[in-house]
Amino acid sequence: MANTPTPQADAAELRDWLAAELPALIEKHGVPGAQAGVLVGGEIVDTAAGILHLGTGVEATTDALFQIGSITKVWTATLVMQLVDEGLLDLDEPVRTYLPEFAIADDAAASAITARHLLSHQAGFEGDLFTDTGRGDDCVEKYVATLADTPQLFTPGTRFSYNNAGYVVLGRLVEVLRDAPYERVLTERLIQPLGLTHAAPGPYEAIMHRVAQGHVPAGEGADGAAGGTPTLVPAPLWALVRSNGPAGSTLAMRVADLLAFAKLHVDRGVAADGSRVLSADSVSAMQQKQVDVPFMGLLGEAWGLGWELDETPAGPMVSHDGSTVGQNAFLRVIPELGIAVSVLTNGGDVYAFSREIFDTVFEKLTGAAVLAALPTPADPAAVVDEATAAPFLGTYSASVMDVIVTRDDDGALWVESKLKGDFADLQPPEPPERVVPYSERGLIQAEGQGGIHIVYAFVDEGDDGRHSFIFTSRALPRSR
Structure with a gap:
């Protein structure tokens, strides 16, 4: 204790x-x-x-x-x-x-x-x-x-x-x-x-x-x-x-x-x-x-x-x-x-x-x-190769939102959260945010807000090596 x-x-x-x-x-x-x-x-x-x-x-x-x-x-x-x-x-x-x-x-x-x-x-x-x-x-x-x-x-x-x-x-x-x-x-x-x-x-x-x-x-x-x-x-x-x-x-x-x-x-x-x-x-x-x-x-x-x-x-x-x-x-x-x-x-x-x-x-x-x-990114400008990004990439879905993880041609990772249903009407859509690796099972916001950088946690790699869930406090399963 x-x-x-x-x-x-x-x-x-x-x-x-x-x-x-x-x-x-x-x-x-x-x-x-x-x-x-x-x-x-x-x-x-x-x-x-x-x-x-x-x-x-x-x-x-x-x-x-x-x-x-x-x-x-x-x-x-x-x-x-x-x-x-x-x-x-x-x-x-x-x-x-x-x-x-x-x-x-x-x-x-x-x-x-x-x-x-x-x-x-x-x-x-x-x-x-x-x-x-x-x-x-x-x-x-x-x-x-x-x-x-x-x-x-x-x-x-x-x-x-x-x-x-x-x-x-x-x-x-x-x-x-x-x-x-x-x-x-x-x-x-x-x-x-x-x-x-x-x-x-x-x-x-x-x-x-x-x-x-x-x-x-x-x-x-x-x-x-x-x-x-x-x-x-x-x-x-x-x-x-x-x-x-x-x-x-x-x-x-x-x-x-x-x-x-x-x-x-x-x-x-x-x-x-x-x-x-x-x-x-x-x-x-x-x-x-x-x-x-x-x-x-x-x-x-x-x-x-x-x-x-x-x-x-x-x-x-x-x-x-x-x-x-x-x-x-x-x-x-x-x-x-x-x-x-x-x-x-x-x-x-x-x-x-x-x-x-x-x-x-x-x-x-x-x-x-x-x-x-508070967690902070080690390198806010970090880029990743396709193999490193692959386990994270995809769409994770629930009834109220989709979370989409993508990699652009320059190797930067992005997370976009799209609210659905009634919640989409309550606030304007937010643009994709740059994220960088935080751990083998985590991505962290590169910029954050007010010194707060949210970490996205991932768990359960499937047979294809891709993570099955993203955690945004909720466990959102991969949909594609």
Whole structure:
């Protein structure tokens, strides 16, 4: 186990630093508005800066709500583990034990998939499905019924592939075993017991608060004057479909409430008022490794039950990020030190922005660099011969996107991501990006953005020597 230094900066120092630096950081990274907060010494401090909506000019404040996107998955996982605590659910029983109607294209896989597989993204069926099944309380039930033709990518329990649809299945599991809609269970079992006053499971609750709007690039030809910084405009919608709520389409809150949820996991399942919300055993189980994750630079080294997992010089870290339409949320927690840091944003160069905050705050907290160094290309201008390129080249496909890897006549490698379906309408197409070899099984962006270079991981060479999957956090199988 890593040495775990005593936190050095106190709450007051961090509050002062955040208040002084956040305005400059959002300007530097082109972020319209943001909240940032820290849990340290049992106290939560937070600050806000910028604008919630560029169309209205409403100011960002600490009581405003931002969408937390897929961080919701940790909330869903917590609800599932409450079922385990009460003896209502066995993580290693097939999901069909509780949801006999659960069906995907591969019936053998559907019969084998467990809640543990779903929680740790090992179910193996295609997961980026955002089918709109209406706004009624039965939308999650209806969504799960649409999965019957969903293709299986690999045998359950054999590898990691991020799966939004799997978390909607977990949400339906919660509904059935609690005999109530997901949002009501979320409210009654987590939001209310934790005393959260600025957390909204959907837009009807969010509208009672000051709320952030996401922002997206205006489109081709809309670059601003300062170094080609994209011009941002309000996103064409506030939230994704309600049916994906358990995976992260609608939950919104202020950063202080998100950190109060993190504190539940730091305090071994005990809420601020002393009541037990989750057993200590379930808290520990969620933080235990279930599967290794191919190295991609922006994800954890492994996955637990809901949480991303990393080993750091300050001790084991659990984390999760979230993205909706023009909003991004970030949460990092080191339970052994009792510290957590979170950043909520509504557009701009959010990865570089959040990373700068995390690096500085964790150094103030621990006296050392905590997060692993970001991957960078050894030679951004590298070219490769046909034999070296051959295992990577081709098209990798899922329902929502194709990723195409090509080599030009000069030996340069390119990756082009083409969104399909509804997602193609939400943002303009992006041009191909230059990539260079990062390892025998990886390609890395040559230019990146804001110091962030995404790594594309590849696995499973077939008989022809070509890789069978590309990982973009999802496992996309080769289609040609």
